[in-house]
Amino acid sequence: MIDPVSDLRSVREATDQLLTAAAALDNAAVAGPSRLPGWTRGHVLAHISRNADALVNVLEGRPMYVTAEARDADIERDASRGLSEQLDDVRASAARFQDTGAAPADWQRTVELRNGVTDRAARVPFRRLVEVELHHVDLGIGYELEDLPKEFTERETAFLAERWSAREDVPPTRVLAGGGEWRTGGAEGTPVTVSGSPADVLGWLSGRRDGTALECAGGPLPVLPPL
The missing domain is CATH 1.20.120.450 (dinb family like domain)
Known part of the structure; x- marks a missing residue:
């Protein structure tokens, strides 16, 4: 809320x-x-x-x-x-x-x-x-991103996942971090699963980290549009 x-x-x-x-x-x-x-x-x-x-x-x-x-x-x-x-x-x-x-x-x-x-x-x-x-x-x-409040990191991760949802230039993606799960990207195709620490996931979604610390199953790490 x-x-x-x-x-x-x-x-x-x-x-x-x-x-x-x-x-x-x-x-x-x-x-x-x-x-x-x-x-x-x-x-x-x-x-x-x-x-x-x-x-x-x-x-x-x-x-x-x-x-x-x-x-x-x-x-x-x-x-x-x-x-x-x-x-x-x-x-x-x-x-x-x-x-x-x-x-x-x-x-x-x-x-x-x-x-x-x-x-x-x-x-x-x-x-x-x-x-x-x-x-x-x-x-x-x-x-650092690791110093951000936990609630803020979760909310901003959800906010950015929502921002990239239904974008056909982003493959369907399941995002896992800190026990949370979000969906983003387009609807067509089998989703890839991106997982990592909350800070690394937020860094990737916000364009502040390149995602090399993340794990990606089911395909390559999606390339996100600039904010």
Whole structure:
């Protein structure tokens, strides 16, 4: 069951954890490479801030971003800032998101995200949690997929499996991890079975690990589309 109020608390806790970890960096480290190709840690921090404001737009009924080009330009504009300015922005934008989420609202309403994607408003706090948790890992500062909360890993695995379900460019796949089981991919053909640790499975589904640590029975490891 989706509980946006509980998810908002988790977002606050995850943001505080990220801010504490990032505060140990310096300006040179912020300018250094992240784990995302072509992005510095400054790009990641800028994206975290701008995503908070974008999700405020979503909750308040405005377009998430004016355009894809404007989104990218805002991240580029903010990526070169020093540590103090980055942290202030993450903190302030996170507070704006929390304030918006705390306002009385119909959580069952449909909202529009990027590229015409729609969802229930109730899932927006979890979508924000995904941004904070996975991009904390992307900073490459000691927080790994193995450190993610168990409940979050299970929920995000289910979310990504749902994302790739009914995709004919992904073979039918049975996913096993940590005692959980999910189905994804198309419906035609005999499913392959992918299994591994929860962190390795999530890393594969989210494009953060190549899947070499996974076991795949019944065929080759499926190649997933980019997120």
